[in-house]
Amino acid sequence: MTQCEDHEECISTAIERADRICFQKQLKFTDLRKEILRLIWEGHGPQKAYDLLNKLQKTNPSAKPATVYRALDFLIKNGFIHKVASLNAFVGCSHPLKHKECYFLICDDCKNISECCDPNITAAIQATTAQNEFSAKNTTLEISGHCNECLKQI
Amino acid sequence: MTQCEDHEECISTAIERADRICFQKQLKFTDLRKEILRLIWEGHGPQKAYDLLNKLQKTNPSAKPATVYRALDFLIKNGFIHKVASLNAFVGCSHPLKHKECYFLICDDCKNISECCDPNITAAIQATTAQNEFSAKNTTLEISGHCNECLKQI
DNA sequence: TTATGGGGTGTGATATTGTAACGTTGTTGG
DNA sequence: CCAACAACGTTACAATATCACACCCCATAA
Numbered sequence: 001m002t003q004c005e006d007h008e009e010c011i012s013t014a015i016e017r018a019d020r021i022c023f024q025k026q027l028k029f030t031d032l033r034k035e036i037l038r039l040i041w042e043g044h045g046p047q048k049a050y051d052l053l054n055k056l057q058k059t060n061p062s063a064k065p066a067t068v069y070r071a072l073d074f075l076i077k078n079g080f081i082h083k084v085a086s087l088n089a090f091v092g093c094s095h096p097l098k099h100k101e102c103y104f105l106i107c108d109d110c111k112n113i114s115e116c117c118d119p120n121i122t123a124a125i126q127a128t129t130a131q132n133e134f135s136a137k138n139t140t141l142e143i144s145g146h147c148n149e150c151l152k153q154i
Numbered sequence: 155m156t157q158c159e160d161h162e163e164c165i166s167t168a169i170e171r172a173d174r175i176c177f178q179k180q181l182k183f184t185d186l187r188k189e190i191l192r193l194i195w196e197g198h199g200p201q202k203a204y205d206l207l208n209k210l211q212k213t214n215p216s217a218k219p220a221t222v223y224r225a226l227d228f229l230i231k232n233g234f235i236h237k238v239a240s241l242n243a244f245v246g247c248s249h250p251l252k253h254k255e256c257y258f259l260i261c262d263d264c265k266n267i268s269e270c271c272d273p274n275i276t277a278a279i280q281a282t283t284a285q286n287e288f289s290a291k292n293t294t295l296e297i298s299g300h301c302n303e304c305l306k307q308i
Numbered sequence: 309t310t311a312t313g314g315g316g317t318g319t320g321a322t323a324t325t326g327t328a329a330c331g332t333t334g335t336t337g338g
Numbered sequence: 339c340c341a342a343c344a345a346c347g348t349t350a351c352a353a354t355a356t357c358a359c360a361c362c363c364c365a366t367a368a
Contacts, residue, residue, distance in 0.1 A: 030316070050353065064319065069355065074316095085239040086294045088325095088354065105288045116282055124278040125297065128270055133302035134259045140240045140296040143279065148287035182335095184345070203325065218348065223326065228345095242325065242354095 004044070011041040014092055018080050021096060027078060035059070036071040037092070040081055045111050046089030084113065086142045103141040109150035116143075158198070165195040168246055172234050175250060181232060189213070190225040191246070194235055199265045200243030238267065240296045257295040263304035270297075 004010035018037055022029035039055050040047050049068050056063045072090055075081040079096040083089075084104060091113050093102065101122055105114045121141070129136045158164035172191055176183035193209050194201050203222050210217045226244055229235040233250040237243075238258060245267050247256065255276055259268045275295070283290045 028316075032317075048353085049355080062318070065355070066319080066357085067317075070317080085296070103282075105283065105286055105290075107288075108291065114286070116286055118278065118282040118285075121275070121278040121282055124272065124275040125295075128257075128272040128275055129259065129297060129299070131272075132259055132268070132270055133305075134261075134297070135300045135305055136259075136297045137262065137299040138297070140294060140298075141279075142239070142294040143283060143288070143290045143292070144294075145283070145291040146289045151287075151289055182345075186346075216347070219326070220328090220348080221346075224346075 007044060010044070011038060014041045014080075017096065021078070021080075025078070027074075032060075032067065033071045033074050036068065037075055037080055040075075040090055041092045044092075046084050046087050046091045046106070046113055048089050052090075084142060085140050086144065101139050101141075103139075104143065105147065106142060106144045107147040107150055108144055109146055112147065114147075161198060164198070165192060168195045168234075171250065175232075175234075179232070181228075186214075186221065187225045187228055190222065191229055191234055194229075194244055195246045198246075200238050200241050200245045200260070200267055202243050206244075238296060239294050240298065255293050255295075257293075258297065259301065260296060260298045261301040261304055262298055263300055266301060268301075 015034060015038055018034075019029055021027075035056065036052060039052050043051075049065070049072065052072075053063060053065060053068045056068060060067075072081070072083075076083055076090075079093055081090050081092050082102055082104075084091055084106070087106070091104075094115050098117075101117065103116050103118065103121060105116050107113075125136070125139060125141075169188060169192055172188075173183055175181075189210060190206060193206050197205075203219070203226065206226075207217060207219060207222045210222060214221075226235070226237075230237055230244075233247055235244050235246050236256055236258075238245055238260070241260070245258075248269050252271075255271065257270050257272065257275060259270050261267075279290070279293060279295075
């Protein structure tokens, strides 16, 4: 699940990517927003808002819930992270800009999340919404269970 | 979305169905659980836990959050309702026993929810999880947008 | 140059959602 | 009957999230 060979590199790649996109789109990628994005990628799994707050307070003791939630709002709105509704947690997006819809495989054991963005699923969902004459704006697809690595270890 | 010709009948049908299933499965469908299920169906849309608590307190002034959440746990566990993760709300299941997975179309305007349980989506999801060697336990698929009725009214 | 307006942040308060823990009651099988 | 367990009552609290208002910075127009 969401392996990376060199996690430091994986984090900095994500930050640089965001930096680039923000520059192109003229978005303000402030230190605070960058720090929150970094903390999310450091965890490399779904991160809870208040855990992020605790970590942020190590370098920024006066941080408050709103501090974190505002940064999260920015990051979500611009596609750098996703909210995982079934966990009330937040996870870095591996490919911002690439697509609107993201689906997740969530391992209950190792807590890792992988984005699985299958076009077949998207097509099936579109067919169903069309059939129901429903105009979809946002899709939340979160599949929990056990990843292959964890299954092997049993 | 989730229309019903006679809402009183629709509620009582749901209650009777649950009653029957509980009898068959030897589950204790207590007054409290029945009342919560009734309140959920009365709303005929996603109901928030604390709204249910307020309504419950009209007939049961000493009800507490735990009172509601315990009843909700029972109803979810036995398939009579679903939790809508993206809304932190609860909605009655139109066909308990029929299937494990339920997908939702959620109208942002009229707040109605309809279950859309398309086998094609299920198949697409299964194909993807298989391909990722992931053993799925639970699937949350919640599609928000606008239903046809609301689109027409614009 | 100033003013002015919007975005981002600081800060305190509060709202909303959900659980833990422990005691009591009531049912039920042995 | 009574031991055991499920359901419920009750208190407290934990976890998640938002609001409101003040302040600062800085880009831009007057």
